[in-house]
Amino acid sequence: MIMEIIRNKRVTIWKKLYLVYSFFFLRKIIVHCFTFSFYCVILPTSVFFPEVNIPAWSTFYIPSMITLCIVIATPRSFYLVIFWILFENVMSMHRTKGTFIGILEKQRVNEWVVTEKLGDALKTKLLPRIGKPSNGFLERVNSKEIMVGIYIFCCACYGLFFGNTLLYLYLFMQAIAFLVSGVGFVGT
Template sequence: MECNRWASKGVHIKYERRDNRSGYKAGALRDGMKRGYVEHCDYVVIFDADFQPEPDFLWRTVPFLIHNPDLALVQARWKFVNSDECLMTRIQEMSLDYHFRVEQEVGSFTHAFFGFNGTAGVWRISALNEAGGWKDRTTVEDMDLAVRASLKGWKFVFLGDLKVKNELPSTLKAYRYQQHRWSCGPANLFRKMLMEIASNKKVNLWKKVHVIYSFFFVRKVVAHIVTFVFYCVVIPATVLVPEVEIPKWGAVYIPSVITLLNAVGTPRCGSIDSSLITTTARRRTATNSSKSLHLLVFWILFENVMSLHRTKATFIGLLEGGRANEWVVTEKLGDTMKAKMATKAAKKPPRTRIGDRLHLLELGTGAYLFFCGCYDAAFGKNHYFIYLFLQAFAFFVVGLGHVGTFVPS
């Protein structure tokens, strides 16, 4: 109806949808690019369904592409409308702030490769076609296209001051599915593109090393595995095997410094230009920074819990297991669903089954950590039991489903 209203005013606009899910999002994008009117267009802008761009979005992005013929992509930053809905969404905001402030913004500033986020971006169609278009061989079609375009010599720019409103997944189930796709997809793409990148004669050695080692191997594979194995397997195991000792600088000091730097660098309003901040705004920014810092412990514990699923998903992607190409749309509750939930809850409290909330992997890992904590409290000397009990509690909380907004089935 909205598109018809604009079309009646003379605006050239079409609303189209397909009747199947072949190829999932990549398939939908590929079908869209086959339309006849695309031949008369130079650029394509992509938004997921829950994104709310401002009216001036194109005015602030397209000029970069017009005036820079070697530029393929302009990527905007995400702004979350429901980050204060629950503790889980607040922690997600902290993690994604780090992704945008460090990985995307630094990559753009140093003219190094960074990935397309799949939404809130404008592509040059000629670059998209030269790179081979959208492919559905993995669940990260956005990263796949970005890597192929980069290998063709195209460049990207990230606009940190252009923010597009969107919604974070607020249920644990939706967040787990999202994290599975975001961890499994890159690992599977790494498996499929490793030789293609290494054998590319048009790309210099430094760029190959950066994409293969830094972007894929370290950030998309090793980071998840090391987090889970070190904090949830090795440290607890050293309690049971006292002959093995981890230096405190490796177990405590360095990880603590890295975590503090991440949190300090990603306050809630950290991307505001300091030259434009008034005295009042400076106080507000300082307050928002403290809002991130006091959540550090929760952030660390929750990220360690999620590293269990990210590690599992990474191995599934590397080994191309049964769920490697599984695509489950990330559920977003939205204002309409929340209103319906509140109305139903007021009429009749929903009943929930215990099985709806139980997650056995988390409960099993929590039991292992709790046992190691008890053993260390009784016989150990390093006081690791303080961390082990906290981490075990975090696993139990997630394992019992007491995280995020719960929607009864």
């Protein structure tokens, strides 16, 4: 896609650079990697190092401003904002994985299916599923989410017993979001 933008003769070089930087580099690579690495790895790990002081603007003020912008756009869904933020962090793990699979052009690049469209295809898909034995719960388990959820839960417990901040409250909620997603209770 980037090569198609660069080859286009009708667009100026500055607009091409802006599009490649803003859309592809910033929105599709940096944002996903930053969200996952900061909120799901660095922030929980900081509990183990009391001498590390992460500023409040990075852990509270900026996410609060983003949340307020979302609430303004969808006032009827105000009660879902906290859940949305927690599960966006869970999805950032999948987006980061998908980003690296796409950048490295691995064989699994076309394997990541985001949604399944329903309709007439649902009728034909049900027939082969009838004879196939189903494990139910075990088919829904996602080990990556469970591992990250357990790690964040351990960080939250450590922060509760030995920490000097209230960060463990956020970490417990984030761990629950990962574990709920890990056992397949999100989606249809």
